[in-house]
Amino acid sequence: MLERIEEIRAEAGAAIEAATSSAELEELRVRHLGRKAELTTILRGIAELPAEERGKVGGAANGARKELEALLEASAARLDASELDAKLLADRVDVTLPGAPPRPVGHAHLIARTTRQIEDVMIGLGYTVAEGPEIEHDYYNFTALNHPEGHPARMLQDTFYVQSQPEVLLRTHTSPMQIRAMETQPPPIFVIVPGKVYRRDSDATHSPMFHQIEGLAIAEGITLADLQGTLLALCRAIFGDEREVRLRPHFFPFTEPSVEVDVSCFQCGGSGELAGGERCNLCKGQGWIEILGAGMVDPNVLGFVAEHGYDAERVQGFAFGLGVERVAMLRHGVPDLRRFFDNDVRMLEQFS
Amino acid sequence: MRVPYSWLREYCDPGMAPEQLADRLVMTGTEVERVTVAGPPQPDNFVVGKVLAAEQHPDADRLRVCTVDDGDGERTIVCGAPNVAAGQTVAVALPGARMPGGEKLRKAKLRGVASEGMILAADELEVGEDHDGILVLDEALAAGTPLAEVLPLAEPVLEIEVTPNRVDCFGVHGVAREVHAITGAPLGPDPWALEVPAEGEGTADDYASVAVEVPELCPRFTARVFTEVEIGPSPLWLQARLAAAGQRPINNVVDITNYVMLLTAQPLHAFDLDKVPSGALTVRAAAAGEKMTTLDGVERELDAETVLVCDENGPTGIAGVMGGQVSEVSATTTRVLLEVANWNGTNILRTSRLLGLRSEASSRFEKQLHPDLCLRAQEIASQLLLELCGAKLVAGTIDVAAASWAAPRQLVLRAARVKGLLGMTISQAEQTTYLERLGFGVEADGEDLKVTVPPDRHYDVTREVDLIEEVARVHGIDEHLPTTLPAVAGRVGGLSREQRLRRRAEDGLRDLGFDQVVGWSFTDPGEPGRLRIPADDPRANPVLLANPLSEEQSAMRTTVLGSLLDVAARNVARGADRLALFEAASVYLNHPPTGRNRDVEARNRPVGALAGNFQGERAAPFTEPHRYAALALGPLIPRSWRGGGEPADFFALKGVLESLARQLGAELEFAPGEQPFLHPGRSAAVSIEGAPIGWIGEIHPLVCREWDLDAAVGFEIDAAPLLGAASAGIETYEDVTTFPAVYQDLAVVIPDEVAASDVRAAVLAAGGELLRSAEVFDLYAGEQVGEGRVSLALGLEFRAPDRTLTDAEVNELREAIKQSLEKIGGTLRE
Numbered sequence A: 001m002l003e004r005i006e007e008i009r010a011e012a013g014a015a016i017e018a019a020t021s022s023a024e025l026e027e028l029r030v031r032h033l034g035r036k037a038e039l040t041t042i043l044r045g046i047a048e049l050p051a052e053e054r055g056k057v058g059g060a061a062n063g064a065r066k067e068l069e070a071l072l073e074a075s076a077a078r079l080d081a082s083e084l085d086a087k088l089l090a091d092r093v094d095v096t097l098p099g100a101p102p103r104p105v106g107h108a109h110l111i112a113r114t115t116r117q118i119e120d121v122m123i124g125l126g127y128t129v130a131e132g133p134e135i136e137h138d139y140y141n142f143t144a145l146n147h148p149e150g151h152p153a154r155m156l157q158d159t160f161y162v163q164s165q166p167e168v169l170l171r172t173h174t175s176p177m178q179i180r181a182m183e184t185q186p187p188p189i190f191v192i193v194p195g196k197v198y199r200r201d202s203d204a205t206h207s208p209m210f211h212q213i214e215g216l217a218i219a220e221g222i223t224l225a226d227l228q229g230t231l232l233a234l235c236r237a238i239f240g241d242e243r244e245v246r247l248r249p250h251f252f253p254f255t256e257p258s259v260e261v262d263v264s265c266f267q268c269g270g271s272g273e274l275a276g277g278e279r280c281n282l283c284k285g286q287g288w289i290e291i292l293g294a295g296m297v298d299p300n301v302l303g304f305v306a307e308h309g310y311d312a313e314r315v316q317g318f319a320f321g322l323g324v325e326r327v328a329m330l331r332h333g334v335p336d337l338r339r340f341f342d343n344d345v346r347m348l349e350q351f352s
Numbered sequence B: 001m002r003v004p005y006s007w008l009r010e011y012c013d014p015g016m017a018p019e020q021l022a023d024r025l026v027m028t029g030t031e032v033e034r035v036t037v038a039g040p041p042q043p044d045n046f047v048v049g050k051v052l053a054a055e056q057h058p059d060a061d062r063l064r065v066c067t068v069d070d071g072d073g074e075r076t077i078v079c080g081a082p083n084v085a086a087g088q089t090v091a092v093a094l095p096g097a098r099m100p101g102g103e104k105l106r107k108a109k110l111r112g113v114a115s116e117g118m119i120l121a122a123d124e125l126e127v128g129e130d131h132d133g134i135l136v137l138d139e140a141l142a143a144g145t146p147l148a149e150v151l152p153l154a155e156p157v158l159e160i161e162v163t164p165n166r167v168d169c170f171g172v173h174g175v176a177r178e179v180h181a182i183t184g185a186p187l188g189p190d191p192w193a194l195e196v197p198a199e200g201e202g203t204a205d206d207y208a209s210v211a212v213e214v215p216e217l218c219p220r221f222t223a224r225v226f227t228e229v230e231i232g233p234s235p236l237w238l239q240a241r242l243a244a245a246g247q248r249p250i251n252n253v254v255d256i257t258n259y260v261m262l263l264t265a266q267p268l269h270a271f272d273l274d275k276v277p278s279g280a281l282t283v284r285a286a287a288a289g290e291k292m293t294t295l296d297g298v299e300r301e302l303d304a305e306t307v308l309v310c311d312e313n314g315p316t317g318i319a320g321v322m323g324g325q326v327s328e329v330s331a332t333t334t335r336v337l338l339e340v341a342n343w344n345g346t347n348i349l350r351t352s353r354l355l356g357l358r359s360e361a362s363s364r365f366e367k368q369l370h371p372d373l374c375l376r377a378q379e380i381a382s383q384l385l386l387e388l389c390g391a392k393l394v395a396g397t398i399d400v401a402a403a404s405w406a407a408p409r410q411l412v413l414r415a416a417r418v419k420g421l422l423g424m425t426i427s428q429a430e431q432t433t434y435l436e437r438l439g440f441g442v443e444a445d446g447e448d449l450k451v452t453v454p455p456d457r458h459y460d461v462t463r464e465v466d467l468i469e470e471v472a473r474v475h476g477i478d479e480h481l482p483t484t485l486p487a488v489a490g491r492v493g494g495l496s497r498e499q500r501l502r503r504r505a506e507d508g509l510r511d512l513g514f515d516q517v518v519g520w521s522f523t524d525p526g527e528p529g530r531l532r533i534p535a536d537d538p539r540a541n542p543v544l545l546a547n548p549l550s551e552e553q554s555a556m557r558t559t560v561l562g563s564l565l566d567v568a569a570r571n572v573a574r575g576a577d578r579l580a581l582f583e584a585a586s587v588y589l590n591h592p593p594t595g596r597n598r599d600v601e602a603r604n605r606p607v608g609a610l611a612g613n614f615q616g617e618r619a620a621p622f623t624e625p626h627r628y629a630a631l632a633l634g635p636l637i638p639r640s641w642r643g644g645g646e647p648a649d650f651f652a653l654k655g656v657l658e659s660l661a662r663q664l665g666a667e668l669e670f671a672p673g674e675q676p677f678l679h680p681g682r683s684a685a686v687s688i689e690g691a692p693i694g695w696i697g698e699i700h701p702l703v704c705r706e707w708d709l710d711a712a713v714g715f716e717i718d719a720a721p722l723l724g725a726a727s728a729g730i731e732t733y734e735d736v737t738t739f740p741a742v743y744q745d746l747a748v749v750i751p752d753e754v755a756a757s758d759v760r761a762a763v764l765a766a767g768g769e770l771l772r773s774a775e776v777f778d779l780y781a782g783e784q785v786g787e788g789r790v791s792l793a794l795g796l797e798f799r800a801p802d803r804t805l806t807d808a809e810v811n812e813l814r815e816a817i818k819q820s821l822e823k824i825g826g827t828l829r830e
């Protein structure tokens, strides 16, 4: 009996260690440890053995069973790992296929993005943002901005008028909000006004609709020198720390003195020449690029809001108007104003 | 304004190259657009020649073969001019000369005869108009004399864009004064300081009379009479100057009027006195509908505000704008009535706009000239008429003045104000120098100055601040202005909450995959029709422009959808197969900002700096709601090898809109709702707290067809109520961690006509405060639930802020929910 137990242990042990699949292992478990297995039968028959044999046979059979169980467990672990490996390998993918597309990210329009950049610079300089109507009263667009009825200055901007109301027009600049802002808030006032404006003009450099950002600063003691400093800060923030600005006297009806403002060319560094010696195309060899119009708010304009605390003898300040498209064209090399309103997605998607 | 450099230098020679002067002018406020050259670009190879012989060309009837002495020797030149003849002194271009326009003259063979140069006509040198014959020069000139010593060749011309305030710079002398001011170069004596002898018979009153019926529109009318006038071409120097200034030479009298206008900015008009019956002129307003033919040969209809200069037979000219043909100076004229008048600028501007007629004269008059200028112009013109036309001036000037006009303006320029406004110091001596050079009278008064404004600047310089500008620009802003920042304490910059939310919304839509576009505010009036919007819908009644650039841009848009469809159609035509577009912008509704919209604004937008709300005193003329609108075509997520690529449908866009609202912390409500441009079964009205704020849906196939699109889906909502309901940024903390929530799912079978939102509302109502959320996560329709019914699955979250909920509490709520659902025909699936 003992020999038989030893035989079973050796034979089954060898078979278990040689098993190559978990199915085979299961079969071996049933065959050697199952209900009908020889070893099980031996163990079940121990009680019927003579008393002196029971201990020896029982010990041997139980020992064999435990050993086989341990072997089965070890082999199962071995086989599980290799079978999983095989299974994972079979589950291989072609890693060179393209990734699954996520929801695409949209793009900010260059006008909106540029507007926001300028707003942020001015907010940093202590300004708040005012917006206002695009269809405006003649009073705000012209009269209160010192463009009297019949004055040639009104001809500077070709204006769209509304059919139903002769005194109502599409604002030609964001400047009407100067008046609305001053009517709403007494000095000191520091506001910028971004928004759409309209002029009756259409070619590669003129669009009947475009965007401006107006700046208005009124308080005691604000000077033309302060205007220069503010615009220098703005231009440097937008076009780079190396930039300079220069103020050229000009004429606008609602500022006095009035200036046009040039920024030193950021392509040629203001020399007007490129590295190869040829003329800079951006500034046309001038070294300067005209960027905006500005000036000290005309006392006549303050006169229209005198009852709101704007006494021209006590407070003064500056205003400026910046073309957003112009800034975007210069910064990003957009050649034609009309591209901004064409909204070709192939262009939109160039600007993240 | 074209200013020939030699003419300018006659009054003030800055002693520098024209380009250098242009730079100085630009930096002191005179816009020089460019410096060009009138005539040949270089004077080289242009000489005086003598025609020694002129023979008929053997093979061409109209050509002559000339032998010309050019000073160095004889050369053969073939010439086509009929008037060329031996013995003439002529202008010759030698091979190598650059002709106007830059072309280089070469030796040529003309019908077999070699020609070594060209005998020139006036127009070929751009010194005059004449092309009928060659230019015949003074025979005293020696052959070989450089032509530039005889005629202005390669004349630099400053092209100045005069700002509307500087009417004085519409005259060469005004520009000369400006050059004097900014360079300090001496200014010559006033060109009108003349003593012109009156040798004609009698006095002007014997020949002519003037009556002014509208003195408020004609502050001054002066006239002089000239006899024995010989009409002919002007001398070459005058023609050359006019040509360089951009004026066509006509005859000596007309040329003189143009010349004096270009010099002084004061327009003049010459009448043939013999064509003015009795020499009587009347200045009156036109009768409405009155017609006259102007010098350009056009018959024009006038209105009652137009001012006419009339003779006994009717109108001879539109005052200040254009003369008539009746009394035009012609070759037969011998007596001239020279009108120099002053008109009301506003009226001239009005008339010239009304008639669509802008002339050199009107563009000066409209900026308001000073009446003093009339006699200056008379004086200079008189001198020239005597000199160049052999005329005799009749004594006396007819001078009809409305009244005495304003005395010279007196202003005070305070030193403190100069420094205070500019932020730079300009000494009293410097201020005085600059103003005196500009023609102002200056007298010191302590630190301040008492300033008298000259007539040329009377309407331009009216206040102290105008003087400050004058001294600042002449002093040199570019060179001297310090760079400072406003030193104003206590100001805080920033965006209002609404402005921050707007940025958040735009960023949100962008992050959801939508490209931002900027559409036209204009559209064509037919767009509402293409959107199937019925004629009685307010959106079909847009704000129309009185003077649009085109019919396509004649109405203000009432929807953003139209713009988005336009953009989509353009992109699809260029090959785009998927588009996700959004626009954040205004529409324009044809009514004033009243009613709900205004209330919403008032409620949500406090007034003041950091609120970003600067309404002003007068309400906007129209309502301009700011909107968010999106349009998607094709898949939101592109097709790939793993599949996908289903075109965006109602629910795809609804997910986007809900996500946008969630980012802002607002909750939207959706209910079936129709729009004429939407699929009637796949569109919803969007509202907040029961108030409608817009729509979402698949675009109606007939609308898609109008834009050549296969299918599209979109939404358009008002920003103000959305942002007004947003909690982003102002949320309050809620304890969700101390006591655990109970999560349960619930399935209800319900008739399919009951809206999911009603099911959800019933669940939420029954669940009360303890039911924190109920979201539909599954929908089933089929055999198991039976015909006409659907099964909805909802995920529920129960939570109490102050305790852990017991099973009994939750079961009680669940029972309430069950009963609530039964009321709307639902049964719980357990």
Ligand SMILES: [Zn+2]
Pocket (backbone or CB within 6 Å): A265, A266, A267, A268, A269, A270, A271, A272, A273, A280, A281, A282, A283, A284, A285, A286, A287, A288
């Ligand atoms: Zn450059």
